Amino acid sequence: MIPALMKSMILNHTDPMGIKDNHSVFIMVNKAYLALLNLPEDFQIEGKKDCELPAKTAEFADVFRQHDRKTEQQGSTVKSIEIHRFGKEQLIQPYIFNKTPLYHDNGNILGTLFHGIPQHHSILLFSDIILGKLNQFKQRKKTHQNTTSWIINQPTELLTHEQWEALYLFTLGYSYNEISLRLTISKSAVQGRIERACDVLMIDTYNITSFIRESGWLSSIPASLLNNSSIIMTE
Numbered sequence: 001m002i003p004a005l006m007k008s009m010i011l012n013h014t015d016p017m018g019i020k021d022n023h024s025v026f027i028m029v030n031k032a033y034l035a036l037l038n039l040p041e042d043f044q045i046e047g048k049k050d051c052e053l054p055a056k057t058a059e060f061a062d063v064f065r066q067h068d069r070k071t072e073q074q075g076s077t078v079k080s081i082e083i084h085r086f087g088k089e090q091l092i093q094p095y096i097f098n099k100t101p102l103y104h105d106n107g108n109i110l111g112t113l114f115h116g117i118p119q120h121h122s123i124l125l126f127s128d129i130i131l132g133k134l135n136q137f138k139q140r141k142k143t144h145q146n147t148t149s150w151i152i153n154q155p156t157e158l159l160t161h162e163q164w165e166a167l168y169l170f171t172l173g174y175s176y177n178e179i180s181l182r183l184t185i186s187k188s189a190v191q192g193r194i195e196r197a198c199d200v201l202m203i204d205t206y207n208i209t210s211f212i213r214e215s216g217w218l219s220s221i222p223a224s225l226l227n228n229s230s231i232i233m234t235e
Helices: 006-011 031-036 058-076 125-137 160-172 178-181 187-201 206-214
Strands: 016-021 026-029 078-086 093-104 109-120 149-151
Touching: 006 016, 006 026, 026 149, 026 178, 031 109, 031 187, 058 093, 058 109, 078 206, 160 178, 160 187, 160 206, 178 187
Parallel strands: none
Antiparallel strands: 016 026, 016 109, 078 093, 078 149, 093 109
16 A cells, blocks of 8 residues: 555654544654654554554544644645653644655545654744644633744635735734734735735634634644745745
8 A cells, every 4th residue: 555665764853743534543653753742652553543642642642633634625735833841851842744645546535644844943933833822822722831833824715915914913912013023014005015916815803713713723833934944834
């Protein structure tokens, strides 16, 4: 089912990697992924789902499944930010997971190849946005002690990347002046982007922040806000 060369690449990679089928059931993972989840090297993960693992990430199984389906539906790589208690010491650490669709020879979807890349030093806004203002809104019903999962994308195709970038910061509570400085554009340009975004969504600026928060769109963080210098982020 899985080409031998791909299996060898996954098993010998130092980054966490693996494959799930189109029902988010694990087909295979490498030792680095088991170590990331603080599971024994001989743990039989094949045939299990995220919710069945004795790991801190199990409570995010529904979110991971949504990411897997999005990857398959888009037919292209989807990136997500995963901040959880990882490793033997169970420290909160940031990883970017690339999720790429895999297909059978007949064109039917096989599942998803995932690859976790550590981001300990490259996410410059980690404390400012991700662990700062974003957590103030408590989008989840439970408290995860700063552990969470975000997709690096836009929540809707109705908005341009530039509009969502400005609207995202506006929803976090940044003023037009602060957004202007962060995006290095004029204050009027910021206002224009936000107003056009509101027009497209048919929601006035007084209600847009409530709409964004209640819709859960803050989990779709714009790639450009990560200021990542070592990885090319796809739109």
